Amino acid sequence: MALTRITPAALAFxxxxxxWELYARYGGIAPTMLPAPSRVLEQAWQNREALAENTIPTIRATSAGFACSLIAAFVLSALVDFLPRLRRALFPLLIASQTLPLVAIAPLAVLWFGFGLLPKILLVALVTFFPMMVALVEGYAATEKEIAQMLAAMGAGRWRIFxxxxxxxxxxxxFAGLRISITYAVVGAIFAEYAGAAKGLGIYMLSAKNNFRPDLVLAAVAVSSVLTIALFGLAVLLQRLVMPWEKAGRDRKAERSAEARQ
Known part of the structure:
Protein backbone atom coordinates (compact mmCIF):
# COMPACT_ATOMS: atom_id res chain seq x y z
CA MET A 1 0.00 0.00 0.00
CA ALA A 2 2.78 2.44 0.95
CA LEU A 3 4.71 1.55 -2.23
CA THR A 4 1.62 2.25 -4.32
CA ARG A 5 1.31 5.73 -2.82
CA ILE A 6 5.00 6.55 -3.31
CA THR A 7 5.36 5.27 -6.88
CA PRO A 8 3.58 8.18 -8.71
CA ALA A 9 5.65 10.80 -6.90
CA ALA A 10 8.87 8.85 -7.52
CA LEU A 11 8.09 8.54 -11.23
CA ALA A 12 7.28 12.24 -11.53
CA PHE A 13 10.52 13.15 -9.75
CA TRP A 20 16.51 18.57 -16.55
CA GLU A 21 19.58 16.42 -17.28
CA LEU A 22 18.85 16.24 -21.01
CA TYR A 23 18.12 19.94 -21.31
CA ALA A 24 21.27 20.93 -19.37
CA ARG A 25 23.46 18.61 -21.45
CA TYR A 26 22.05 19.14 -24.94
CA GLY A 27 20.14 22.40 -24.73
CA GLY A 28 23.19 24.57 -25.38
CA ILE A 29 23.02 26.22 -21.96
CA ALA A 30 26.21 26.90 -19.99
CA PRO A 31 26.83 24.91 -16.76
CA THR A 32 27.34 28.23 -14.96
CA MET A 33 23.70 29.04 -15.76
CA LEU A 34 22.01 25.68 -15.24
CA PRO A 35 24.15 22.74 -14.15
CA ALA A 36 22.88 19.23 -14.81
CA PRO A 37 21.63 17.15 -11.86
CA SER A 38 24.60 14.80 -12.33
CA ARG A 39 27.00 17.73 -11.90
CA VAL A 40 25.12 18.95 -8.83
CA LEU A 41 25.36 15.47 -7.30
CA GLU A 42 29.06 15.21 -8.18
CA GLN A 43 29.88 18.59 -6.61
CA ALA A 44 27.76 17.78 -3.56
CA TRP A 45 29.82 14.64 -3.00
CA GLN A 46 33.12 16.42 -3.56
CA ASN A 47 32.10 19.17 -1.11
CA ARG A 48 30.31 16.88 1.32
CA GLU A 49 32.44 17.93 4.31
CA ALA A 50 31.69 21.63 3.80
CA LEU A 51 28.00 20.86 3.26
CA ALA A 52 27.86 18.74 6.41
CA GLU A 53 29.68 21.41 8.40
CA ASN A 54 27.14 24.03 7.32
CA THR A 55 24.13 21.74 7.68
CA ILE A 56 24.65 21.19 11.41
CA PRO A 57 24.06 24.86 12.42
CA THR A 58 20.92 24.93 10.27
CA ILE A 59 19.61 21.77 11.95
CA ARG A 60 20.38 23.26 15.35
CA ALA A 61 18.53 26.51 14.59
CA THR A 62 15.61 24.65 13.01
CA SER A 63 15.13 22.21 15.88
CA ALA A 64 15.50 24.84 18.62
CA GLY A 65 13.21 27.30 16.85
CA PHE A 66 10.58 24.70 16.13
CA ALA A 67 10.65 23.44 19.72
CA CYS A 68 10.03 26.99 20.96
CA SER A 69 7.29 27.39 18.36
CA LEU A 70 5.60 24.19 19.52
CA ILE A 71 5.64 25.26 23.17
CA ALA A 72 4.38 28.76 22.34
CA ALA A 73 1.57 27.38 20.16
CA PHE A 74 0.35 25.01 22.88
CA VAL A 75 0.55 27.56 25.72
CA LEU A 76 -1.14 30.35 23.78
CA SER A 77 -3.83 28.08 22.36
CA ALA A 78 -4.65 26.78 25.85
CA LEU A 79 -4.84 30.33 27.23
CA VAL A 80 -7.09 31.38 24.36
CA ASP A 81 -9.33 28.37 24.97
CA PHE A 82 -9.67 29.14 28.67
CA LEU A 83 -9.99 32.91 28.14
CA PRO A 84 -12.14 33.65 25.05
CA ARG A 85 -11.65 37.40 25.44
CA LEU A 86 -7.91 36.86 25.10
CA ARG A 87 -8.55 35.35 21.66
CA ARG A 88 -10.21 38.53 20.46
CA ALA A 89 -7.26 40.53 21.76
CA LEU A 90 -4.43 38.30 20.49
CA PHE A 91 -5.60 36.97 17.14
CA PRO A 92 -5.42 40.30 15.24
CA LEU A 93 -1.84 40.75 16.47
CA LEU A 94 -0.90 37.17 15.56
CA ILE A 95 -2.44 37.51 12.10
CA ALA A 96 -0.54 40.76 11.60
CA SER A 97 2.70 39.01 12.56
CA GLN A 98 2.21 36.59 9.65
CA THR A 99 2.01 39.46 7.15
CA LEU A 100 5.52 40.67 7.99
CA PRO A 101 7.96 39.87 5.14
CA LEU A 102 10.69 37.57 6.40
CA VAL A 103 13.22 39.21 4.07
CA ALA A 104 12.75 42.49 5.95
CA ILE A 105 12.43 41.04 9.45
CA ALA A 106 15.52 38.79 9.29
CA PRO A 107 18.10 41.63 9.09
CA LEU A 108 16.33 43.48 11.90
CA ALA A 109 16.39 40.38 14.10
CA VAL A 110 20.13 40.05 13.53
CA LEU A 111 20.59 43.76 14.24
CA TRP A 112 18.63 43.53 17.50
CA PHE A 113 19.85 40.15 18.79
CA GLY A 114 23.27 39.68 17.19
CA PHE A 115 24.71 36.93 15.01
CA GLY A 116 24.16 34.09 17.46
CA LEU A 117 21.49 31.42 17.64
CA LEU A 118 18.74 33.57 19.20
CA PRO A 119 17.59 35.51 16.08
CA LYS A 120 17.42 32.28 14.09
CA ILE A 121 15.29 30.62 16.79
CA LEU A 122 12.95 33.62 16.87
CA LEU A 123 12.54 33.71 13.09
CA VAL A 124 11.86 29.98 12.84
CA ALA A 125 9.31 30.29 15.64
CA LEU A 126 7.70 33.30 13.94
CA VAL A 127 7.06 31.47 10.67
CA THR A 128 5.98 28.13 12.16
CA PHE A 129 3.90 28.63 15.30
CA PHE A 130 0.79 30.31 13.82
CA PRO A 131 -0.57 27.33 11.80
CA MET A 132 -0.16 25.07 14.83
CA MET A 133 -1.87 27.51 17.16
CA VAL A 134 -4.81 28.08 14.81
CA ALA A 135 -5.15 24.32 14.28
CA LEU A 136 -5.21 23.70 18.04
CA VAL A 137 -7.80 26.42 18.68
CA GLU A 138 -10.03 25.02 15.93
CA GLY A 139 -9.52 21.52 17.30
CA TYR A 140 -10.61 22.55 20.79
CA ALA A 141 -13.74 24.14 19.31
CA ALA A 142 -14.55 20.90 17.45
CA THR A 143 -15.02 18.96 20.70
CA GLU A 144 -18.44 17.33 20.85
CA LYS A 145 -20.60 19.18 23.34
CA GLU A 146 -22.16 15.96 24.62
CA ILE A 147 -18.75 14.68 25.80
CA ALA A 148 -17.95 17.92 27.62
CA GLN A 149 -21.42 18.00 29.18
CA MET A 150 -21.13 14.40 30.33
CA LEU A 151 -17.76 15.06 31.97
CA ALA A 152 -19.12 18.18 33.63
CA ALA A 153 -22.11 16.20 34.94
CA MET A 154 -19.64 13.71 36.45
CA GLY A 155 -17.97 16.54 38.37
CA ALA A 156 -15.02 17.22 36.08
CA GLY A 157 -13.57 20.72 36.27
CA ARG A 158 -12.53 22.93 33.37
CA TRP A 159 -8.95 21.63 33.29
CA ARG A 160 -10.05 18.00 33.43
CA ILE A 161 -12.52 18.54 30.57
CA PHE A 162 -9.74 20.21 28.60
CA PHE A 175 -0.98 17.30 13.37
CA ALA A 176 -2.39 18.91 10.23
CA GLY A 177 -0.98 22.24 11.42
CA LEU A 178 2.27 20.56 12.44
CA ARG A 179 2.84 19.15 8.95
CA ILE A 180 2.22 22.59 7.44
CA SER A 181 4.47 24.40 9.91
CA ILE A 182 7.35 21.98 9.74
CA THR A 183 7.81 22.58 6.02
CA TYR A 184 8.59 26.25 6.78
CA ALA A 185 11.07 25.59 9.58
CA VAL A 186 14.18 24.97 7.46
CA VAL A 187 13.29 27.88 5.15
CA GLY A 188 13.02 30.20 8.16
CA ALA A 189 16.42 29.12 9.47
CA ILE A 190 18.05 29.61 6.06
CA PHE A 191 16.56 33.10 5.69
CA ALA A 192 17.93 34.00 9.12
CA GLU A 193 21.37 32.74 8.08
CA TYR A 194 21.19 34.79 4.91
CA ALA A 195 20.73 37.90 7.05
CA GLY A 196 23.77 37.16 9.19
CA ALA A 197 25.56 34.07 10.44
CA ALA A 198 29.01 32.53 10.57
CA LYS A 199 27.94 29.12 9.25
CA GLY A 200 24.84 27.44 7.90
CA LEU A 201 23.23 26.43 4.63
CA GLY A 202 22.08 30.00 4.06
CA ILE A 203 25.63 31.33 4.31
CA TYR A 204 26.88 28.46 2.13
CA MET A 205 24.32 29.29 -0.59
CA LEU A 206 25.19 32.98 -0.42
CA SER A 207 28.91 32.27 -0.71
CA ALA A 208 28.37 29.86 -3.62
CA LYS A 209 26.16 32.41 -5.41
CA ASN A 210 28.77 35.15 -5.00
CA ASN A 211 31.39 32.77 -6.48
CA PHE A 212 29.13 31.97 -9.46
CA ARG A 213 28.73 28.32 -8.44
CA PRO A 214 25.08 27.44 -9.12
CA ASP A 215 25.96 23.76 -8.78
CA LEU A 216 26.90 24.30 -5.13
CA VAL A 217 23.85 26.49 -4.56
CA LEU A 218 21.63 23.69 -5.88
CA ALA A 219 23.53 21.13 -3.81
CA ALA A 220 22.73 23.13 -0.67
CA VAL A 221 19.12 23.49 -1.83
CA ALA A 222 18.94 19.71 -2.23
CA VAL A 223 20.24 19.24 1.32
CA SER A 224 17.64 21.66 2.68
CA SER A 225 14.93 19.81 0.74
CA VAL A 226 16.03 16.50 2.21
CA LEU A 227 15.93 18.04 5.70
CA THR A 228 12.41 19.34 5.11
CA ILE A 229 11.19 15.98 3.81
CA ALA A 230 12.79 14.22 6.78
CA LEU A 231 11.07 16.58 9.23
CA PHE A 232 7.74 16.06 7.45
CA GLY A 233 8.24 12.29 7.67
CA LEU A 234 8.97 12.59 11.40
CA ALA A 235 5.73 14.53 11.85
CA VAL A 236 3.78 11.80 10.04
CA LEU A 237 5.50 9.10 12.10
CA LEU A 238 4.75 10.96 15.33
CA GLN A 239 1.09 11.22 14.37
CA ARG A 240 0.91 7.48 13.76
CA LEU A 241 2.54 6.79 17.13
CA VAL A 242 0.27 9.20 19.03
CA MET A 243 -2.91 8.33 17.09
CA PRO A 244 -2.64 4.67 16.02
CA TRP A 245 -6.44 4.38 15.83
CA GLU A 246 -6.58 6.86 12.95
CA LYS A 247 -4.49 4.66 10.63
CA ALA A 248 -6.50 1.61 11.67
CA GLY A 249 -9.71 3.45 10.78
CA ARG A 250 -8.35 4.42 7.36
CA ASP A 251 -7.26 0.83 6.72
CA ARG A 252 -10.73 -0.48 7.60
CA LYS A 253 -12.35 2.10 5.33
CA ALA A 254 -10.02 1.10 2.48
CA GLU A 255 -10.84 -2.57 3.03
CA ARG A 256 -14.57 -1.87 2.95
CA SER A 257 -14.16 0.16 -0.25
CA ALA A 258 -12.18 -2.68 -1.87
CA GLU A 259 -14.83 -5.21 -0.84
CA ALA A 260 -17.59 -2.98 -2.23
CA ARG A 261 -15.81 -2.70 -5.58
CA GLN A 262 -15.46 -6.48 -5.75
Missing amino acids: ALLLTA RLARLPSALPYF
Missing part, protein backbone atom coordinates in the same frame (compact mmCIF):
# COMPACT_ATOMS: atom_id res chain seq x y z
CA ALA A 14 12.54 10.81 -12.00
CA LEU A 15 10.96 12.29 -15.13
CA LEU A 16 11.72 15.81 -13.94
CA LEU A 17 15.37 14.98 -13.26
CA THR A 18 15.69 13.22 -16.62
CA ALA A 19 14.25 16.21 -18.49
CA ARG A 163 -7.35 17.33 29.21
CA LEU A 164 -9.82 14.46 28.64
CA ALA A 165 -12.01 15.88 25.85
CA ARG A 166 -10.82 19.08 24.22
CA LEU A 167 -7.15 18.16 23.86
CA PRO A 168 -7.76 14.70 22.30
CA SER A 169 -10.31 16.24 19.92
CA ALA A 170 -7.67 18.74 18.78
CA LEU A 171 -5.03 16.13 17.93
CA PRO A 172 -6.00 15.60 14.24
CA TYR A 173 -6.13 19.37 13.74
CA PHE A 174 -2.82 19.82 15.53
